[in-house]
Amino acid sequence: MANKVALLTAGGYAPCLSASIGFLIKEWTRVSPDTEIIAYKHGYQGLLTGDSITVTDTVREGAEILTEYGGSPIGNSRVKLTNVKNLVQRGLIAEGQDPLQVAADQLTADGVDVLHTIGGDDTNTTAADLAKFLHEQGHELTVVGLPKTIDNDVVPIKQTLGAWTAAEMGSRFAQNIIAEHNVGPRMLIIHEVMGRNCGWLTAATARAYREWLEAREWLPEIGLTKEAWDIHALWLPEAALDIDAEAQRLKAVMDDQGCVNVFLSEGAGLEAIVADMQAAGDDVPRDPFGHVRLDEVNPGAWFADKFADRLGAEKVMVQKSGYYARSAPANAADLELIKAMSDKAVEAALAGTPGVIGEDYENADVLGPIAFDRIAGGKPFDIGTDWYLQILDAVGQPRPPQ
Numbered sequence: 001m002a003n004k005v006a007l008l009t010a011g012g013y014a015p016c017l018s019a020s021i022g023f024l025i026k027e028w029t030r031v032s033p034d035t036e037i038i039a040y041k042h043g044y045q046g047l048l049t050g051d052s053i054t055v056t057d058t059v060r061e062g063a064e065i066l067t068e069y070g071g072s073p074i075g076n077s078r079v080k081l082t083n084v085k086n087l088v089q090r091g092l093i094a095e096g097q098d099p100l101q102v103a104a105d106q107l108t109a110d111g112v113d114v115l116h117t118i119g120g121d122d123t124n125t126t127a128a129d130l131a132k133f134l135h136e137q138g139h140e141l142t143v144v145g146l147p148k149t150i151d152n153d154v155v156p157i158k159q160t161l162g163a164w165t166a167a168e169m170g171s172r173f174a175q176n177i178i179a180e181h182n183v184g185p186r187m188l189i190i191h192e193v194m195g196r197n198c199g200w201l202t203a204a205t206a207r208a209y210r211e212w213l214e215a216r217e218w219l220p221e222i223g224l225t226k227e228a229w230d231i232h233a234l235w236l237p238e239a240a241l242d243i244d245a246e247a248q249r250l251k252a253v254m255d256d257q258g259c260v261n262v263f264l265s266e267g268a269g270l271e272a273i274v275a276d277m278q279a280a281g282d283d284v285p286r287d288p289f290g291h292v293r294l295d296e297v298n299p300g301a302w303f304a305d306k307f308a309d310r311l312g313a314e315k316v317m318v319q320k321s322g323y324y325a326r327s328a329p330a331n332a333a334d335l336e337l338i339k340a341m342s343d344k345a346v347e348a349a350l351a352g353t354p355g356v357i358g359e360d361y362e363n364a365d366v367l368g369p370i371a372f373d374r375i376a377g378g379k380p381f382d383i384g385t386d387w388y389l390q391i392l393d394a395v396g397q398p399r400p401p402q
Helices: 017-031 044-049 057-061 063-068 084-089 099-110 121-136 163-182 200-214 243-257 270-279 299-311 322-326 332-350 386-395
Strands: 004-009 036-040 052-054 114-119 142-147 187-193 233-235 259-265 315-320 355-360 366-370
Touching (some): 004 044, 017 036, 163 200, 163 259, 259 299, 332 355
Parallel strands (some): 004 036, 004 114, 114 142, 187 315
Antiparallel strands (some): 036 052
């Protein structure tokens, strides 16, 4: 039995957080109605400051409502418990305090014996460190995490929560943006998709968009053509990009169609962008985790600058679907996966089995708790995937070397 359960969501948003909270509350209420539930506000920030919400009977009864919304009702933040300097600067701990000790003391004071973390690899492995720290102090805490990231880049998890929805939403966003392709002659449109190190989301968004494209009717006699609405380039972090060769290829597309539509993963070419900034003496903005702040670096604008003149573009548009896609409510496919993982998370917690719930692709895709020491970020997208290569062939982009 678990006397008290705590929930927290952390990191960037994904279309699964609200639904995960709802399903976890529902399942705990079903199997262990006497278990108390609280939720720390704004992730680890709320844990450090003791800011939490009590899950009341009213919330339990209405938990299903949470599955209809995006975002997170309890809030997120980007707080790294091991970045002491940043935590002191933000006033979350005092000078000289150990953040792990502060968090551990709060969990102990709150009487929490199960912690559900809904986040990426940083969120979940940090929680594991916290559980280990508490164990050494005689407080047993079972941490069971859910894998949230639209990048689908967590090792060894087959499918992370929210990624399917983000791809669908990115496609919907593109359907309107690419309608701008003939707002003027020689139009360059760059659709920037989230994905720092992994191109899965950009590729999956392109796949969803082209599925929509294939299902449409066209009227070329009046200028409504599939070719002009299509994707003409798909650039991912995992695939090397020859800018000169791509410029030559896309110049021919521009001459023929009067437009070029690019799907760009925000992490594509990041090393070159950072090198350009450093060479110019510019500071490279980074978050508390040391990651480059991509929204400030603006990869889409960098690529637009590299290609506009080479393509003879008269007008350039860079649009980012990230916030639109990541804050959406979960679609049917994600809801099914979220419920399955949430139910398994409660089962694991009651059994005292820690880990991150996922379909383990290193173990025949079995759904269950995966040990924290096996969890890692940065799983690359396999650019040998058949459906990705088929997209490249269809749009006339050369396949990357394997």
